[in-house]
Amino acid sequence: MRLITLEEHFTAQEIIDENNKFNEVTGFYKNMVFVGNSLTDIDNERIKFMDEHRIDMQVLSYTSPVSDKVPASEAVRICKRANDILAEKVRAHSDRFAAFATLPMADPVEAARELECCVKEYGFCGALLAGQYQGHFYEEKSFFPIFAKAAELDVPVSFHPAPINPVIQDYYYTSPEYSNFIAGQFASAGFGWHLDVGIHEVRLILSGIFDKLPNLKIIAGHWGELIPAYLERLDYMMTPQSTGLRKKISDYYKKNFYITPSGILSSMQFEYMVKLMGAEHIMWAVDYPYIKQGNFYEFLMSAEFLTDEEKELIAHKNAERILHIKGEN
Numbered sequence: 162m163r164l165i166t167l168e169e170h171f172t173a174q175e176i177i178d179e180n181n182k183f184n185e186v187t188g189f190y191k192n193m194v195f196v197g198n199s200l201t202d203i204d205n206e207r208i209k210f211m212d213e214h215r216i217d218m219q220v221l222s223y224t225s226p227v228s229d230k231v232p233a234s235e236a237v238r239i240c241k242r243a244n245d246i247l248a249e250k251v252r253a254h255s256d257r258f259a260a261f262a263t264l265p266m267a268d269p270v271e272a273a274r275e276l277e278c279c280v281k282e283y284g285f286c287g288a289l290l291a292g293q294y295q296g297h298f299y300e301e302k303s304f305f306p307i308f309a310k311a312a313e314l315d316v317p318v319s320f321h322p323a324p325i326n327p328v329i330q331d332y333y334y335t336s337p338e339y340s341n342f343i344a345g346q347f348a349s350a351g352f353g354w355h356l357d358v359g360i361h362e363v364r365l366i367l368s369g370i371f372d373k374l375p376n377l378k379i380i381a382g383h384w385g386e387l388i389p390a391y392l393e394r395l396d397y398m399m400t401p402q403s404t405g406l407r408k409k410i411s412d413y414y415k416k417n418f419y420i421t422p423s424g425i426l427s428s429m430q431f432e433y434m435v436k437l438m439g440a441e442h443i444m445w446a447v448d449y450p451y452i453k454q455g456n457f458y459e460f461l462m463s464a465e466f467l468t469d470e471e472k473e474l475i476a477h478k479n480a481e482r483i484l485h486i487k488g489e490n
Contacts, residue, residue, distance in 0.1 A: 162473065163489055164458055165259075165480040167319070168382045168423050168446035169219035171250070172200045176226050176243045183231045199450030203250050208257060210449065215458040217477070219449065220484065221247060222261040222289040225323055229295045233267035240265040240275060248283040259486055261289040261319055269303055273310040280314050286484035287316035287380075292323025292354075298361055300368035308370060308377055317378035317419065317483055320361060320386070322354035329353075350451075359386040362418070363395065369406060371413045378483060382423035382446055384430050388414065389437050419444055419483060424452030426460045440471035444479045 199206055211219060226243045227236045243263050251258045262279035264272035279285040288311065290299060299307070311318050325348060334348035335341070347353060362381055371377060381388070388395075392411040401409060415438060422431065423446045434443060447457050461467075461476060481488045 162462065163217045163477040164215055164445060164461075165218045165220065165477045165486065166216050166445050166447045166449070166457070167220045167380065167421055167480065167484075168321070169221055169449045170200060170224045170451070171203070171221040171247065172223055172226065173243070173246045174201060175246065176223070176239065179239045179242070180227055180231065183228065183235070199453075203254065203258075207449070208254070210453065211257065214447070214456075216447070218257055218259060218486070220259045220261060220286055220480070220486075221251065222319070222321070223247070223263040224289075224321060225291045226263050227265065229267070231267070233265065233271075236265035236267040237271045237275070240272075244275065244279050244283065244285070248279075248285075251283070259484065260285045261287050264288050264290065264307065266290070266294040266299075266304070266307075269306050273306040276307065276310050276316075277314060280316055285316075286486065287311065287318060287378075289319040289321055291321045292325075292357070293361070296326060298364050300361075300364045300370060305370070308374055312374040312377040315376065316485070317380050319380035319382075320358050321382065322350070322358050322386075324349065325353050325357045355383050355386045358383075359388045362386065362388050362414075363410070366410050366413045367399070367404060367406070371417050372407050375417075377417055378419060379417055380419045380421065380444070382421045382448070384422055384425055384427075384434055385418070385420040385438075389420065389434060392437070415439070415442065418442065419479070421446035424448040424455060424457070426455050426457070428460075428464070431464060432466045435466065435471070440467065440474045441479060443475045444483070445475055 223243055227239050231239065240263050247260050251260050262276055262285045264275055266272055276288050293299070308318065330348040330353065334353055335344040358381065362379070365379070392414055395410045399410060401407065419442050420434060420438060421444050445461060461472060464472070480486055
């Protein structure tokens with residue numbers, strides 16, 4: 162069975178160098194220390210990993226190519242170059258890779274133009290947005306052109322975690338009773354930035370954007386970043402009568418959101434998500450190269466609560482439909 166995975170990260174040394182002209186090495190670039198060349202390598206280590214784990218195609222994305230310290234004009238230039246480089250990599254292995262665009266969030270109008278260029282000229286599948294921009298969440302009106310363009314082009318926007326506000330990190334996650342290292346893990350990949358993305362998802366729904374753009378599609382990794390488990394509570398505490406929305410929060414979530422495991426191989430979570438969201442709203446993701454250990458293909462294929470048709474949907478058919486990836490001949 163064909164397997165397509167979505168949350169698979171890439172960067173280029175040229176883009177790292179450009180970004181570092183404006184700020185010190187922070188956030189995801191520090192992860193280069195423990196992932197080695199896995200982020201930049203395409204032709205050797207990555208394809209070998211894919212072959213070993215029976216992954217037919219990865220949808221590549223820059224996790225965090227441009228920090229919010231980069232001026233808008235430079236952010237536009239760097240993002241364009243980043244997408245050019247990624248397009249070259251995809252062209253060289255068009256049977257193994259697709260891509261999400263990276264966008265200059267400092268200039269939402271230019272970001273919308275860059276998304277259109279990447280989709281129409283390069284055949285990219287959508288865009289990936291990491292974190293916020295200078296403390297601003299993306300439900301704010303200034304960012305609307307990006308989502309409007311994604312809806313117009315019928316491509317999804319994938320939300321990805323990024324380092325959170327230092328004030329929040331200090332207040333919620335730091336304690337004298339455990340080490341700063343643990344506080345950092347707690348505030349980031351352990352919990353904090355997943356909660357941050359989940360809050361971002363709810364803010365987007367509450368803004369009414371899905372009433373304005375009913376066909377807008379959002380992808381959330383790590384089994385939806387905690388939100389699916391709280392849909393009933395969100396509906397109860399924030400009804401359409403109080404929010405002014407046309408539907409319940411869960412209605413928007415189950416229609417407009419698509420979720421992936423991002424390498425979290427928990428059978429109980431998987432079964433719950435299928436029952437809650439339906440197999441039509443789940444796609445597969447490994448979170449390469451940050452997650453490398455696991456029987457990703459076997460885990461999906463051995464899920465006894467799935468029909469063969471549901472396995473096909475999750476493994477590749479949903480990605481082919483939602484991301485406009487060509488199916489097997």
